[in-house]
Amino acid sequence: MAKRPPSMFDVAQASGVSHQTVSRVLNNHESVSDKTRAKVLASMEKLGYRPNLAARALVTGKSSTIGVLSYDTTLFGPASMLHAIRESARDVGYALNTVTLKSIDRESVENGIQELINAGVDGLVIIAPHYVGDKPFSNIPGSVPTVIVEGEDAGKIPSVNVDQILGAQLAVEHLISLGHKRIAHISGPENWFETQKRIEGWKCALDKSKLSTKSLVAGDWSARSGYEATKEILKDPKVTAIFAANDSMALGALKALSEAKIAVPAKMSLIGFDNLPESEFLVPELTTVTQDFQEVGKRSLDLLIAQIEGKKISTKRLAITPTLAIRASTAKAPH
Amino acid sequence: MAKRPPSMFDVAQASGVSHQTVSRVLNNHESVSDKTRAKVLASMEKLGYRPNLAARALVTGKSSTIGVLSYDTTLFGPASMLHAIRESARDVGYALNTVTLKSIDRESVENGIQELINAGVDGLVIIAPHYVGDKPFSNIPGSVPTVIVEGEDAGKIPSVNVDQILGAQLAVEHLISLGHKRIAHISGPENWFETQKRIEGWKCALDKSKLSTKSLVAGDWSARSGYEATKEILKDPKVTAIFAANDSMALGALKALSEAKIAVPAKMSLIGFDNLPESEFLVPELTTVTQDFQEVGKRSLDLLIAQIEGKKISTKRLAITPTLAIRASTAKAPH
DNA sequence: ATAATCCCCGTTATCGCTCACATGGCGATC
DNA sequence: GATCGCCATGTGAGCGATAACGGGGATTAT
Known part of the structure; x- marks a missing residue:
């Protein structure tokens, strides 16, 4: 038998004021004397009053x-x-x-x-x-x-x-500064906003350094797709660095590289995106882009x-x- | 100038019925003739009527x-x-x-x-x-x-x-069946329910096989803590298997083992818990417990x-x- | 002393909906 | 053909809060 929870009227009655005054106390309205305010607050406490959000939402039109x-x-x-x-x-x-x-x-x-x-x-x-x-x-x-x-x-x-473009550029330019010439990209699914921006940053960075070969394989953010994509990329022996559009795919790439017995970073550099809490503890620790x-x-x-x-x-x-x-x-x- | 959205009364008026009938249509009440129902639905559609959840919540006391x-x-x-x-x-x-x-x-x-x-x-x-x-x-x-x-x-x-206990038992019994005698456990933080249950399952499995040595190191679910814990565990050279209470810590363990040049699984078996989507693509692929x-x-x-x-x-x-x-x-x- | 001004507080209406009950119409029953 | 009953619909109240306005009492100004 859950009896009706206390309403403003109950509080008002208990403290000998009108319900409107209770409302004023509730909303920190100024025109309430300290004495009545205290009285009302006490009654609210005693009765365990909780404002009914639905009622408020109805009348104000705001639901918080x-x-x-x-x-x-x-x-x-x-x-x-x-x-x-x-x-x-x-x-x-x-x-x-x-x-x-x-x-x-x-x-x-x-x-x-x-x-x-x-x-x-x-x-x-x-x-x-x-x-x-x-x-x-x-x-x-x-x-x-x-x-x-x-x-x-x-x-x-x-x-x-x-700024996804910038993030991708940072990653790719880092690779370029290390002397990599052929930098493959494992992107996300095509219809993602982030995918396109990261591709754009990657291309842009390559263009700036006049690197024309752009080998791109699309993944779906999953480790599995990174794994598959990397196997695809390895068909081109000239690739010395891979920029994966997220860390999960980079993790999959790591596995594919390990199976192909290609040492990271000695033979292949790898960079991710997202900075998963785990990425710092991969073998080897993963270079990646951090988003706040x-x-x-x-x-x-x-x-x-x-x-x-x-x-x-x-x-x-x-x-x-x-x-x-x-x-x-x-x-x-x-x- | 956002004018007031249409209410039941507007719909009622538009279709020449009472607001109560509109309400009945809305709640799929049976006693409404097909003809009026159709009429009301049409008006609702035309006016773009959307029921006001707050009002309903107020009167029913249910917020959905x-x-x-x-x-x-x-x-x-x-x-x-x-x-x-x-x-x-x-x-x-x-x-x-x-x-x-x-x-x-x-x-x-x-x-x-x-x-x-x-x-x-x-x-x-x-x-x-x-x-x-x-x-x-x-x-x-x-x-x-x-x-x-x-x-x-x-x-x-x-x-x-x-059933966390069962999960831990499955894991540990699998290790035991492979001939491991000293199976260390990297647990979660002490005050977690799952931590205690998994420890219990681990202990229980060891007891069943009369394995009395129970080396336990507590982590905090993070890869870092798994990494640290493993370094601790490696001080005991007799340990041949580690059961980590989640995959992230197992991943950290993998790194510590790699640094110590201990091959997994040749020299050390490792098992996790959670089955992260990534776990299948770790090197080596991680044995783990799956929760649905x-x-x-x-x-x-x-x-x-x-x-x-x-x-x-x-x-x-x-x-x-x-x-x-x-x-x-x-x-x-x-x- | 009277009027003007605030400060506090109460009264009433209202939000959009559902519930309980009232009502009108029409067929079935005897 | 009058009574009953059911189906379809309408009427009125009320959920618990805020908003707008109104009014008494103390304080200040004239």
Whole structure:
């Protein structure tokens, strides 16, 4: 027999004031004398009063919830991002309503967005690492504050991105500086935003040094795909360095190289992307690019909250700078 | 100028019925003629009507949201679990409100629970891999349906667990069957539930075979800690096999063994726990224990929904059976 | 002493929905 | 043909909070 939990009226009655005064205390309204405030707070404590969020949401039209649309959250990147966003959101008093997509066709993206909007979120964070075709996110009502993370530009929606091109350039230029001439790339799946940017950075760095041979094999972020891709790459004996678009694929590459009895870094240099906590403990320790997910999460939430609170936003495009962690898997080119 | 979105009354007016009829259509109530139903649905479509969840939650007292209390969701285990729960929840029409804990003292656990309850969740999934001291979760009102995942028994709260003891036994017995006599264990942090269970399974298996030497070093799930722990273990030259309590630590162990020039599995067998997607591509491929997180998530949600809907629950303790994935990192003991 | 001004607090309406109950119509029953 | 009963629909209340406005009492100004 769960009896009805105490409402404002119960608290009001218990402390001999009106429910409105209770509401004022709750919202830290100023025009309440210290004495009554204390009285009300005492009654709230005594009765174990908890405000009913649904009722508040109904009347204010604000749910104090932000919606996050994401993709496979078992992957290190999305998981870290989500975690960072959650932490930031909690700090500013927002709950999270997360929808994860299984596939990323246009329809499921729109469904996910619709679902979140129906749930009454105050704002939207879209972790959109894929290209979804033309007019993405067209069904977001203009009234819903939105931030896009790691996604393609979508009109005037603010976005936060790690500078993927720069990250790839850092990696490849490091290899070039070590004297490598033929640097293969294991990319992510074609329809990912990050994939394209990293390819672009890789190509750009090669072009800058007039290295025209660009051997590219696409993976799917998994270790298995890195393993397979590397076997493919090894058909060209001139390749002396591999830039994998993430650490998992680099790990798979390591296995393929080991099976082919090609020493890393003596005969082949290898570089990854993401800096998994484990990467430092691979054999050999993996040189990789570090993205500050924490920072991305924090920044995107700042941007979102600013919109929700109706503040003017100065920067619409925020780029986070990645850094290179140089470790043992890269060395001077052989010869 | 965001004008007010259409409400039931708008739909009612547009289709010439009462708001109550609209409500009935919305909730698939039977006593509505096909003709009016169609008419109402058409108006809803035309006006772009979306039910206001907050209003519904207010009057029904149900939010169609379940709360999840979890720990560091960047770890593979919790992340997978969370993902599975989210999928299952969505399938049955529930949203998720997740709170992640930074530390796991009793107070933050209770705060987290309180926070979720205040938010009006219909049920609670507590992923509680730690021992939190006595009377954990004591502040959960009896009226809030709850399921504990991977946690210690807490009175009459239903729980779903992977059989960690069995998992550890499988691992250790596999090593024993290969002739290993001295099998060291790298455990997780002491205050984790899983740590204790895996230690128990390890000890139990050793006892069964009358192996009395039990060298145990505690790690913290990280690759680094596995690396350090292994260096410690190697001080005893009689150890021929290591059972690490998760794959990340096993990966760290691999590095320490490589540095000590101890061949795996020729001189040392190594076994992990979790079966990370990457583990199959380590060098050598890692033998490990597989937990079906998907299943755990699905089962726990079933249990929760059953409670929410007031059904009788037959099983209060659900154990999921782990399996052993035998790969290249384990082999016959040397000599 | 009277008017003006604040400060505190109460009254009433409202958000969008569901629940409990009332009502009208039509066929079946005797 | 009057009674019953069921089906389809409407009416009114109320969920628990905030918003807008109104009003008494003490303080200050005139």
